[in-house]
Structure formats: C-alpha cells, structure tokens
C-alpha cells in the first residue's frame with residue numbers, strides 16, 4: 001500500500017495494484033475531502049520526506065491523534081510522485097489534490113527544508129516528540145563499471 005486507502009484519491013490504493021492506476025474522478029476527491037480530522041493530540045511528530053512513505057506515516061499518525069508536520073527539501077510535496085513519475089502516467093494535479101486532502105485533514109507541510117542543512121534530527125527532536133524519517137533513496141550509487149554513464 002502506498003497512500004492510506006481511506007484517504008486516497010486514487011482507487012488503486014484499495015486494490016493495492018500500483019501507483020499508476022488512476023481514475024481522474026472529482027467525485028472521489030470530494031468524497032475523500034469529507035474525512036473528519038481527529039482532534040490534534042498533545043504529542044507532535046515531525047515527518048521528514050513527503051513521498052508516499054512520509055504521507056502514509058503522516059496520515060496514520062494524524063489519525064492516531066498526533067499533531068503532524070511534514071518537512072521536505074523540495075518546493076512541492078509528493079516525492080517521486082511529483083518529481084520522478086512522468087505526468088502522462090501520474091498527473092501532477094492528482095498528486096497536488098492528494099496533498100491538499102492531507103492539508104485539509106490538518107497535516108502541516110514545511111517545504112524547502114532540508115534535513116542535514118536547514119535542520120537536523122537533534123533540532124527536530126527538541127521541538128517534536130518523535131521524528132519519522134522517510135527520505136527515500138535520492139542519492140544515486142555508482143555501479144563502478146566502465147561506461148555506466
């Protein structure tokens with residue numbers, strides 16, 4: 001599962017098919033928007049990374065009553081859904097709507113914030129009760145073979 005089924009705009013989540021089964025259906029979006037946010041709890045959790053892993057963690061933690069702030073280094077949330085997968089397979093509008101659903105549910109997003117540069121785990125741990133790191137695998141690794149470029 002990538003995005004929590006009950007919060008997901010895209011029906012693939014329910015079928016656990018894959019992230020590219022898209023139904024561009026506004027009704028689905030409107031239905032998901034009606035999910036009620038639970039009262040924010042006293043405990044605060046920071047989630048670093050706004051890809052599917054970070055968004056999923058943020059959603060379930062929010063649902064469990066925690067106050068959530070998602071940090072990401074990029075200008076837009078969504079991780080590889082925004083920056084890796086081509087629009088003809090996953091339109092950016094779908095990802096943006098999905099992120100908006102999470103914002104409407106009370107999840108805060110602090111973008112353009114790089115862990116290791118603008119903040120550190122120690123700093124986050126001072127301001128939050130827990131830190132969840134979902135940074136993906138953005139650093140490429142060289143295979144070390146001739147002609148790999």
Ligand SMILES: Cc1cc2nc3c(=O)[nH]c(=O)nc-3n(C[C@H](O)[C@H](O)[C@H](O)COP(=O)(O)OP(=O)(O)OC[C@H]3O[C@@H](n4cnc5c(N)ncnc54)[C@H](O)[C@@H]3O)c2cc1C
Pocket residue numbers: 002018019020048049050051052053054071072073074077078079080081084085086113114115116134135136137138
């Ligand atoms: C072209 C392409 C097609 C794909 N197709 C499919 C598919 O059909 N089905 C499928 O299931 N999967 C597919 N995937 C894989 C899927 O996109 C990834 O498995 C998924 O995005 C991983 O989610 P993640 O949250 O772990 O990481 P990511 O999506 O990579 O998100 C990590 C986030 O962390 C942020 N971050 C990283 N470092 C820092 C830092 N130091 N400080 C702050 N923020 C940071 C990044 O900016 C990013 O937003 C595809 C991937 C690509 C590239």
